[in-house]
Amino acid sequence: MPNLSELNFEERTPVIFRQSSGAKTGEIPCRISHGSWESLPAQVASWVKAQIELCQPDSLHIIDGSISEEIRLKEQLVKAGVIIPLPKYENCFLTRTDPKDVARVESKTFISTPEKIETVPPTAEGINGTLGNWMAPEELDEKVKQKFPGCMRGRTMYMIPFSMGPVGGPLSKNGIELTDSCYVAISMSIMTRVGSRVMDCVRKSGEFVKCLHSVGKPLTPGQKDVMWPCNPEETMIAHRPHSSEIISFGSGYGGNSLLGKKCFALRIGSALARQQGWFAEHMLVMGLKKHDSEERRYVCAAFPSACGKTNLAMLNPTLPGYDVTCVGDDIAWLRFDNEGSLRAINPENGFFGVAPGTSDDSNPIAMQTIFKNTLFTNVAMTDDGGVWWEGMTEEAPAHLIDWLGQDWTPDSGKKAAHPNSRFCAPAENCPILDENWEDPQGVKIDAILFGGRRPEGVPLVSESLNWQHGVFMGAALKSEATAAAEHKGKMVMHDPFSMRPFFGYNFGHYLKHWLDMGAKHSATVPRIFMVNWFRKSSAGKFLWPGFGENVRVLDWIMRRCDGYEDIATKSPIGYIPTEESLNTEGLGNIDWAQLFSTPRDFWLDEVSELRQYFKQQVGYSLPQEIQSELDALEKRFNA
Numbered sequence: 001m002p003n004l005s006e007l008n009f010e011e012r013t014p015v016i017f018r019q020s021s022g023a024k025t026g027e028i029p030c031r032i033s034h035g036s037w038e039s040l041p042a043q044v045a046s047w048v049k050a051q052i053e054l055c056q057p058d059s060l061h062i063i064d065g066s067i068s069e070e071i072r073l074k075e076q077l078v079k080a081g082v083i084i085p086l087p088k089y090e091n092c093f094l095t096r097t098d099p100k101d102v103a104r105v106e107s108k109t110f111i112s113t114p115e116k117i118e119t120v121p122p123t124a125e126g127i128n129g130t131l132g133n134w135m136a137p138e139e140l141d142e143k144v145k146q147k148f149p150g151c152m153r154g155r156t157m158y159m160i161p162f163s164m165g166p167v168g169g170p171l172s173k174n175g176i177e178l179t180d181s182c183y184v185a186i187s188m189s190i191m192t193r194v195g196s197r198v199m200d201c202v203r204k205s206g207e208f209v210k211c212l213h214s215v216g217k218p219l220t221p222g223q224k225d226v227m228w229p230c231n232p233e234e235t236m237i238a239h240r241p242h243s244s245e246i247i248s249f250g251s252g253y254g255g256n257s258l259l260g261k262k263c264f265a266l267r268i269g270s271a272l273a274r275q276q277g278w279f280a281e282h283m284l285v286m287g288l289k290k291h292d293s294e295e296r297r298y299v300c301a302a303f304p305s306a307c308g309k310t311n312l313a314m315l316n317p318t319l320p321g322y323d324v325t326c327v328g329d330d331i332a333w334l335r336f337d338n339e340g341s342l343r344a345i346n347p348e349n350g351f352f353g354v355a356p357g358t359s360d361d362s363n364p365i366a367m368q369t370i371f372k373n374t375l376f377t378n379v380a381m382t383d384d385g386g387v388w389w390e391g392m393t394e395e396a397p398a399h400l401i402d403w404l405g406q407d408w409t410p411d412s413g414k415k416a417a418h419p420n421s422r423f424c425a426p427a428e429n430c431p432i433l434d435e436n437w438e439d440p441q442g443v444k445i446d447a448i449l450f451g452g453r454r455p456e457g458v459p460l461v462s463e464s465l466n467w468q469h470g471v472f473m474g475a476a477l478k479s480e481a482t483a484a485a486e487h488k489g490k491m492v493m494h495d496p497f498s499m500r501p502f503f504g505y506n507f508g509h510y511l512k513h514w515l516d517m518g519a520k521h522s523a524t525v526p527r528i529f530m531v532n533w534f535r536k537s538s539a540g541k542f543l544w545p546g547f548g549e550n551v552r553v554l555d556w557i558m559r560r561c562d563g564y565e566d567i568a569t570k571s572p573i574g575y576i577p578t579e580e581s582l583n584t585e586g587l588g589n590i591d592w593a594q595l596f597s598t599p600r601d602f603w604l605d606e607v608s609e610l611r612q613y614f615k616q617q618v619g620y621s622l623p624q625e626i627q628s629e630l631d632a633l634e635k636r637f638n639a
């Protein structure tokens with residue numbers, strides 16, 4: 001770990017709040033059940049004091065991040081019945097949420113800036129924007145006044161100092177989350193680095209992202225608590241990028257309540273990244289090495305929620321001679337270094353992964369990661385104190401307790417685990433964790449992948465013609481809806497850069513930032529690719545086996561990065577592998593023609609749909625370069 005005194009904190013988090021005068025440390029605003037109020041840095045104490053006065057918790061627990069603390073908190077939750085021990089595994093627990101609180105709620109997620117145009121692009125007359133929700137600062141002030149006073153009555157407020165990225169690292173950033181959910185406190189200590197060592201960093205820098213979270217269900221004296229308190233009618237997840245503040249109310253579900261993740265690392269992060277010249281992205285980071293080569297290459301990939309990031313990050317290669325390592329499975333912070341290389345860190349410390357579909361066949365590495373020190377949410381429980389979900393084994397157990405806590409048998413006609421049920425496991429459990437995963441400088445990225453669930457028209461892999469065309473590919477990204485948010489059904493939806501729910505500022509400005517950064521580093525930018533593991537045959541079957549076989553596609557991508565020109569042909573949508581260049585040995589029947597076709601009718605429809613989308617949703621915020629790429633794509637099909 002770098003010496004803290006050598007780090008330039010000014011450079012690390014310049015815009016974040018700084019308050020000169022602290023509260024008098026003697027004034028303790030409520031009972032302190034754990035930790036010492038006097039030890040808090042003045043600027044932390046004054047902010048926390050104000051939140052205590054607002055939320056009126058019974059007591060304050062300052063998280064120190066020790067093992068003994070973790071054990072005590074878990075014991076307490078077990079006693080209350082909020083988490084259930086899973087004796088089949090080591091230190092694993094299960095929790096069941098309220099059935100109304102199972103996913104992110106995009107419709108109640110807001111970014112608050114003085115000017116609306118900072119947050120969302122201008123939509124066409126009569127069109128509802130789908131690229132984020134803006135809220136005026138005064139309106140948010142008003143909402144906070146309505147929702148928060150007394151919202152933690154009868155509860156403990158947990159104060160969680162956390163670091164996104166290695167503690168004290170030059171690309172890392174600190175936050176403090178205040179929450180009245182002990183489940184959140186425990187989950188945060190898996191997903192981020194927490195505790196006193198982070199507070200020491202905050203003390204030095206005086207800077208942190210302010211995160212306030214409440215389940216929104218105060219208790220009256222003597223009132224018995226429910227297992228999963230939440231307040232779906234009043235849910236609001238709000239962000240103030242100008243002051244680096246996050247305010248979340250009413251939901252305990254991970255994406256809404258573990259504020260380091262989507263709220264900080266992506267929404268606040270992307271806004272900071274634009275100001276400071278870097279990227280905060282919804283991307284996995286993985287390493288790939290051929291046994292006969294010296295060097296490990298790194299790839300990052302943006303796939304929308306529940307579209308295969310965790311699976312690719314933990315890929316178990318079916319081709320001999322390859323070895324894959326995992327740096328991160330959900331979020332990447334990327335920065336060009338002095339040599340112009342794009343370098344990535346994973347700001348997280350754990351995996352909050354989709355459980356259903358995870359099996360020894362599909363993702364054996366995940367299966368080796370999640371049965372120690374893991375907190376499961378909304379999966380089913382087996383009679384021997386283990387967990388189960390759809391797709392974990394071919395045959396379902398004869399009896400389970402389902403995610404709603406009810407008896408379940410295979411003929412009960414409903415899902416045993418919720419489709420968005422999750423495991424929350426520490427990164428250190430992962431047997432293929434990259435040796436440089438905590439390198440504070442990050443790993444050097446050779447390729448950027450975009451991908452989504454596209455049943456039609458989009459080939460298995462294509463390479464962009466250049467950076468600008470690659471940015472266009474990201475802007476044009478679409479995918480079938482999944483269970484990770486409140487959307488229903490099998491609609492193909494736009495999800496540019498897989499960031500649609502996570503942009504911290506105007507998407508048009510975001511594209512401009514990507515274009516500008518590429519132009520500035522044009523000699524050294526990574527290559528950009530589009531992948532699609534999900535194309536289907538006319539009979540509705542996947543054309544590509546996916547999972548571990550995706551290493552074949554990565555192998556082709558790496559050879560392109562090595563400069564092999566003759567393994568690709570130019571198609572109207574970009575470079576596509578020549579038939580013999582992609583290793584399909586041993587795969588049996590692969591319908592190459594269907595897998596790689598770029599049907600003209602499909603793509604001309606795609607062009608006109610994109611034209612309409614950009615016009616209706618992005619308007620004059622759309623950079624001219626993206627419009628030109630769309631025109632050029634159409635021209636190539638009409639040539």
Ligand SMILES: Nc1nc2c(ncn2[C@@H]2O[C@H](COP(=O)(O)OP(=O)(O)OP(=O)(O)O)[C@@H](O)[C@H]2O)c(=O)[nH]1
Pocket residue numbers: 303304305306307308309310311312329330352353354356357358362484533534542545546547550
């Ligand atoms: N057919 C097919 N399905 C896949 C493939 N990779 C992943 N999946 C399925 O996609 C679903 C979600 O995969 P994850 O890897 O958890 O998705 P994610 O992008 O990490 O999701 P978030 O955590 O929500 O951001 C699971 O049901 C997987 O089984 C693949 O290559 N082919």
Ligand SMILES: O=C([O-])CC(=O)C(=O)O
Pocket residue numbers: 103104254255256262304305306330352484485
């Ligand atoms: O945020 C969440 O709830 C989980 C997640 O990774 C996603 O949806 O992309």
Ligand SMILES: [Mn+2]
Pocket residue numbers: 282304305306330
């Ligand atoms: Mn995600």
